[in-house]
Amino acid sequence: MFLVGLSGGIASGKSTVVAVLRELGCAVIDADVIARQVVQPHSKAHQQILQHFGPEILLENGEINREALGSIIFSQPEKRRLLNSITHPEILKEMLKQVLKYFVLGYRYVILDIPLLFETRGLTRFMKYTVLVYCDPPAQLARLMKRSGLGAAEAEARISCQLPLEEKLRWATHVIDNSGDWESTRRQVLQLHTRLEDSLHFLWARLALGTAAAGLGGLLFLLIRHFIS
């Protein structure tokens, strides 16, 4: 089994790409979804957030007020680091559990959608491939403002909390350019899927070749021993 890391920038189109991959039957683990699960009331992360950010960070029903927490952490780097240090270990643990689940279910590869994959460089070494969902900066800004109802200044501030997409381009093994229309993105995702499936066949072919070579070597060894003795 191998892991594929999928990342991008805020509003660059990761969920859009993941929706197509899921449609094609791929196993995908979404770190943003897990980030929401691990801060549910009574969880360890929820208690720590309450302790460090105060009761004003909660909604009336006891859940985290994500909008309020977002306003704080996207404008204060030290608070962002604090939130990351609370949530990231919990997110990683849950991701690992889900990888094991997919392994047991027999999936040959799992796609991990991790927004901060390239910022957390240590993680990339566990990935056979890394896919960057790229989007040109003006389109990214416009889509973020529209999707999240933010003004230009606030949207730019959120984008600058992450490594620039241009830099992430240097690290990715595969790139999907989502600057254009949905159809163009869909075509690229289909190509990526074909490549992942092909690489699976390649792995099987290598395994079969390796087994055959070992068998032949053994036979040769027995023959030589037979003629020498």
Ligand SMILES: CC(C)(COP(=O)(O)OP(=O)(O)OC[C@H]1O[C@@H](n2cnc3c(N)ncnc32)[C@H](O)[C@@H]1O)[C@@H](O)C(=O)NCCC(=O)NCCS
């Ligand atoms: C700040 C929070 C409450 C905002 O919640 P909200 O529902 O508005 O946004 P959502 O979770 O859908 O995130 C949207 C995008 O914001 C960006 N983002 C989220 N957290 C961070 C962060 N700590 N640093 C930089 N970018 C981030 C990512 O691109 C993400 O895809 C939430 O994002 C959060 O708890 N973040 C900390 C956990 C984290 O790092 N999540 C990212 C996945 S590892």
Ligand SMILES: Nc1ncnc2c1ncn2[C@@H]1O[C@H](COP(=O)(O)OP(=O)(O)OP(=O)(O)O)[C@@H](O)[C@H]1O
């Ligand atoms: N090719 C496209 N053309 C037009 N709009 C798009 C395109 N791709 C995505 N969008 C829109 O841009 C917004 C961001 O896309 P999406 O949610 O897929 O990004 P994301 O990377 O998952 O975002 P985040 O990390 O912030 O959650 C959404 O409102 C989506 O509908």
